[in-house]
Amino acid sequence: DAGVTQSPTHLIKTRGQQVTLRCSPKSGHDTVSWYQQALGQGPQFIFQYYEEEERQRGNFPDRFSGHQFPNYSSELNVNALLLGDSALYLCASTAGLGFDTEAFFGQGTRLTVV
Amino acid sequence: DQQVKQNSPSLSVQEGRISILNCDYTNSMFDYFLWYKKYPAEGPTFLISISSIKDKNEDGRFTVFLNKSAKHLSLHIVPSQPGDSAVYFCAATQGAQKLVFGQGTRLTINP
Numbered sequence: 001d002a003g004v005t006q007s008p009t010h011l012i013k014t015r016g017q018q019v020t021l022r023c024s025p026k027s028g029h030d031t032v033s034w035y036q037q038a039l040g041q042g043p044q045f046i047f048q049y050y051e052e053e054e055r056q057r058g059n060f061p062d063r064f065s066g067h068q069f070p071n072y073s074s075e076l077n078v079n080a081l082l083l084g085d086s087a088l089y090l091c092a093s094t095a096g097l098g099f100d101t102e103a104f105f106g107q108g109t110r111l112t113v114v
Numbered sequence: 115d116q117q118v119k120q121n122s123p124s125l126s127v128q129e130g131r132i133s134i135l136n137c138d139y140t141n142s143m144f145d146y147f148l149w150y151k152k153y154p155a156e157g158p159t160f161l162i163s164i165s166s167i168k169d170k171n172e173d174g175r176f177t178v179f180l181n182k183s184a185k186h187l188s189l190h191i192v193p194s195q196p197g198d199s200a201v202y203f204c205a206a207t208q209g210a211q212k213l214v215f216g217q218g219t220r221l222t223i224n225p
Binding site (some may be wrong): 004033035040041042043044045048056058090092097098099102103104105106107108 | 118120123146148150155156157158159160163203205207210211212213214215216217218
């Protein structure tokens with residue numbers, strides 16, 4: 001049973017560019033959340049997708065957008081990249097909207113903006 | 115505004131002894147708390163959780179204690195094993211909404 005898979009694992013982009021990160025949830029899970037983890041910090045919630053709609057959003061600018069597909073996979077898009085966007089981006093999946101069930105995380109995508 | 119804080123960036127414990135990781139929170143509306151463990155190059159994995167209606171939850175070597183009046187929770191690992199060396203994050207949620215994480219504590223178990 002495949003868990004949460006994310007691609008790519010590493011990415012280097014130039015300031016001002018756009019990036020797309022991808023996530024496939026654990027089998028049986030229909031809800032995907034994205035987190036940003038800066039160096040030395042805990043993960044920070046970006047947004048959550050359920051039934052192809054954004055359901056919750058954290059304190060991130062509109063440059064961060066997402067999408068969920070009918071097969072429950074998800075993309076995170078970041079426009080106009082800043083140096084401060086360099087971080088580990090984590091995807092988590094759950095069965096349903098609540099976090100009182102165990103959330104499964106992917107291994108993350110390490111984004112470096114130069 | 116850091117609603118969940120782990121004030122110890124690192125902790126070193128001898129194998130076989132007890133490891134105690136601490137976490138403080140400020141939002142009294144949090145009703146569910148979780149601990150995650152993270153190895154390098156891997157995503158966080160769920161370890162143990164506790165509802166705000168309880169003060170203790172146990173799972174094998176891992177026990178989580180919740181003190182609501184002090185807004186404090188702790189994770190006890192007994193006995194500590196080398197494989198427990200990892201970064202531990204506490205997280206909290208309100209009404210099953212987004213997870214709010216602490217900064218993490220790096221635990222090192224020495225042989």
